[in-house]
Amino acid sequence: MHTGRDVWAELRAGNERFASGAAAGPHRDRARLDELVGGQHPRAAVIACSDSRVPVELLFDAGFGDIFTIRTAGGCVDDAVVASVDFAVSALGVPLVVVMSHESCGAIGAAIGAVRSGEVPGGLSRVFVEKIGPSVIEAGDQDRAGVEEAHARITAEQLIGRVPAIAERGAGVVAARYRLDGGRVETVWERFAD
Numbered sequence: 001m002h003t004g005r006d007v008w009a010e011l012r013a014g015n016e017r018f019a020s021g022a023a024a025g026p027h028r029d030r031a032r033l034d035e036l037v038g039g040q041h042p043r044a045a046v047i048a049c050s051d052s053r054v055p056v057e058l059l060f061d062a063g064f065g066d067i068f069t070i071r072t073a074g075g076c077v078d079d080a081v082v083a084s085v086d087f088a089v090s091a092l093g094v095p096l097v098v099v100m101s102h103e104s105c106g107a108i109g110a111a112i113g114a115v116r117s118g119e120v121p122g123g124l125s126r127v128f129v130e131k132i133g134p135s136v137i138e139a140g141d142q143d144r145a146g147v148e149e150a151h152a153r154i155t156a157e158q159l160i161g162r163v164p165a166i167a168e169r170g171a172g173v174v175a176a177r178y179r180l181d182g183g184r185v186e187t188v189w190e191r192f193a194d
Contacts, residue, residue, distance in 0.1 A: 009096070040068070047075050051073075
């Protein structure tokens with residue numbers, strides 16, 4: 001049985017293959033699809049942004065059934081996301097939860113602009129400011145990269161408190177940030193039971 005630390009090492013190795021142009025493209029064939037008809041057994045749950053430049057499975061050189069991916073703009077977490085993480089840990093037994101922000105995130109950029117200008121947008125885009133604004137405030141005067149890292153870390157820490165199964169099952173939690181320039185995922189913060 002793999003620990004959260006083991007799975008994070010595997011995902012980082014896959015990301016290194018991707019970033020260096022040596023991706024293996026595992027589990028992307030018909031045989032794998034047939035194998036998954038009866039159920040799924042992903043290695044990790046990853047919360048990431050909906051940004052089209054951040055295809056989680058490709059970034060970690062993974063395939064069908066490897067990662068339970070939860071995507072929302074800005075990696076915002078609501079009750080449905082929390083319930084999805086709980087399902088991944090409790091029902092699917094994933095030993096690792098990753099919260100991954102990314103370079104040049106539009107939702108984070110909008111939240112930074114709103115917090116620093118004091119002008120909160122109307123309409124549904126206000127949700128990003130409400131969800132990401134606390135991370136902007138906690139990051140203080142850091143640059144955009146620092147806010148992106150802070151948002152991943154703060155979200156990861158909050159998930160530990162909101163999903164009791166993480167502690168009960170000893171799942172690891174990692175906050176990370178994806179660099180569009182270079183294709184590498186960097187560890188921002190981590191907590192492992194082992």
